[in-house]
Amino acid sequence: MLDNQDHVVLVSELGKTWLIDLDGTVVKHNGYKTDGKDTFLEGAKEFLLSVSPEDVVIFLTSRTTEYARMTETFLEENGIRYDRIMYGLPYGERILVNDCKPRGLRTAIAVNTKRDQFMQSQFRTDPEI
Numbered sequence: 293m294l295d296n297q298d299h300v301v302l303v304s305e306l307g308k309t310w311l312i313d314l315d316g317t318v319v320k321h322n323g324y325k326t327d328g329k330d331t332f333l334e335g336a337k338e339f340l341l342s343v344s345p346e347d348v349v350i351f352l353t354s355r356t357t358e359y360a361r362m363t364e365t366f367l368e369e370n371g372i373r374y375d376r377i378m379y380g381l382p383y384g385e386r387i388l389v390n391d392c393k394p395r396g397l398r399t400a401i402a403v404n405t406k407r408d409q410f411m412q413s414q415f416r417t418d419p420e421i
Contacts, residue, residue, distance in 0.1 A: 299412075299413055299414075300413070300414050300415075300416050301401060301413050301414065301415050301416070302416055302417075302421060303401070303415050303416070303418070303421065304417070304418070304421040305419055305421075306397075307346045307347055307348070308344070308347045308348070309347070309350065310343060310348065310349045310350065311352055311386070311388065312340075312349065312350070312351055312352065313351075313353065313386065314351050314352070314353040314355070314363070314377075315353060315354070315355070316407040316408050317333075317336075317405055317410070317411075318332065318333060318340070318351075318410065319331060319332055319333060319366075320333065321407050321408050324359060324362060324363070329362075329366070330362075330363070332370070333408060333409065333410040334410060335410045337370060337372070339410070339411075340372045340373075341371060341372070343373070345373070348375045349373060349374040349375055350375060350376045350378065351367075351374055351376070351377040351378070352377075352378050352381055352386060353377065353378065353379055353381060354380065354381050354383050355379055355380070356379060356380055357379045357380065359379075360377070360379060363377065364377065388400050397421060
């Protein structure tokens with residue numbers, strides 16, 4: 293597990309599945325309630341626009357489906373591609389469990405960020421992985 297700091301995460305050339313929390317991670321925490329709209333955290337929009345079209349993007353949120361239209365309109369108006377949004381998730385930990393490839397590739401990566409600060413990690417492809 294990585295804490296939110298400036299560092300490089302080396303990843304394979306294989307397609308990826310991005311499981312990304314929304315509130316406090318990509319957009320201002322509860323901004324959709326307090327401000328009546330979402331606002332990207334610095335660097336978040338640019339990162340999301342840089343995700344490969346071959347990758348799968350799944351947003352995770354504790355928001356209820358009552359906010360689905362507002363959320364999806366915001367993402368679409370900003371050109372953010374995603375495959376799914378999972379609404380109504382519990383407020384607790386999000387636990388990713390995955391197997392390692394037989395050649396040793398670790399297929400589970402977790403990055404924890406401070407609330408309302410987009411991750412500082414950079415993901416770089418390494419053809420040797």
